[in-house]
Amino acid sequence: MKYMLLIYGNPENWGHPMFLNVPESLALPAAERAGMTARFEELIKEITESGELVGAEPLADPLNTRTVRVRGGVAATTDGPFVEAKEQLAGYFVVDCESPGRAAEIAARLPDARFAAVEVRPVMGPSGQEM
């Protein structure tokens, strides 16, 4: 079962990895920050070697977002995100794992979960059972 783990973050101090750049994290002692990085790298190694990691991308600062709307057949492009929110989507992971519990466990080990939040969303698939 595939899940997308959506990492949210505050756009105030955009930079990847987010967990080293958000203001709350910048206030932490260096050793704690280094620990987060080490645990994050360990997690990536683990889900790569287990064959659970399917893909991941970091997203650019929401400042670079362009939102496109088509109304009455006319496309209008505006600068800035569709939804104005304090937290914006910062990046995602796609994992293919045994259970929703395992997906949530991976999400909890993303250091970003400590600052804003990580959403775990099942990816819809083309398989179906007769009913």
Add this chain to the structure above:
Amino acid sequence: MTTGAGVEDLLRRLAPRVLGALVRRFGNFETAEDAMQEALLAAATRWPVDGTPVDPRGWLITVASRRMADQLRSEGARRRREEEAASRTPPDDLLAPAADAGGPRDRDDTLTLLTLCCHPALTPASQIALTLRAVGGLSTAQIARAFLVPEATMAQRVSRAKQRVRAAGARFRPPPEHERGDRLRAVLHVLYLIFTEGHTATSGPDLHRGELTAEAIRLARAVHRRLPGDGEVAGLLALMLLTDARRPARTGPDGALVPLAEQDRGRWHRESVDEGVALVARALDRTPLGPYQLQAAIAAVHAEAARAEDTDWPQILALYGLLERLAPNPMVTLNHAVAVAMVRGPRAGLDLLVPLGSDDRMSGHHRLHAVRAHLLEMAGDHRGALGSYRTAARLTTSIPEQRYLRSRARRLPGGVLRPPPDGRT
């Protein structure tokens, strides 16, 4: 000259026997498996052009052995070999013939390989990947396409599986007598998972996934040939055949799911039905009862009804009763409730669903809400059915199931969603 498809079939049949010979000779499962894949690839390109060699198995073993020798000669490989020597299986263990083996010239390693690939130290995803590669002779790219993941992801699963097999100290020989039952059950479960992955694929762009059902059936046949007296092996093969027989009728031309009751039974694959029915009848007659046999028996009762309304529901109900006692789980309870509804009426079925609503595994599961919706519709409670269809449609993560559930909801009074009155879209 053999055609490309003929060569591919031949290679896939020979794969486990070539691998068995290599492991026996070199005692290194990981390297042997890679060498076997390279030999298969070489044969797949050369045989259709040069013609199939007189002794195809010998050809493959020779080519693969050469690769292995090259590998093992290299410095890194030698070091690895020395490290392994300490924990190495005594040569006698590697050379001892398998208990179920025939003559040394044509030893059959398929079962030994299957139990190794389905070793309990591996996750199901890794068991599946390794089984399809080492026993099925499929390439990593083919497996990755079938499971809709990048090739790199699947390659990791294969290599992780091999590492785990080695770390667990698993040996290339049949498991000890007292473990055989459990290990065989693990193999059957992996074959069942491979089958399901292919079977649930809807038509159209998912052809690669559909091939998984053929591969699962081929491997189940291979196990059945070697263990003809095992009722659960026969049961699993029968279940696969009977389920796969419905494939031409289970999706509409647009890929939409067609429920069992509405399938055009004339399009069911007769030969598979007949073979499945015969297999399960024989197994039920002669071997101890097991869950695969019971599921196959239920599928056989469905298959034998010329029209949906001719289905022998009392018989199906009795079989679900047995299955629930033998292998209870919430999914069985759900299907049992459907059978109860068909025999004693929808309200009796709905009563059985009540405890599932407070079962954590099931309360948020779309299947519970889908079954409730069907039974409420049968009972004439269209309002309740509409709500349950919509809940089920929101909960499923399958696109065709969601389409099906929404279409059921639309058939009910009040089920057609209208755009908002102010004209927003």
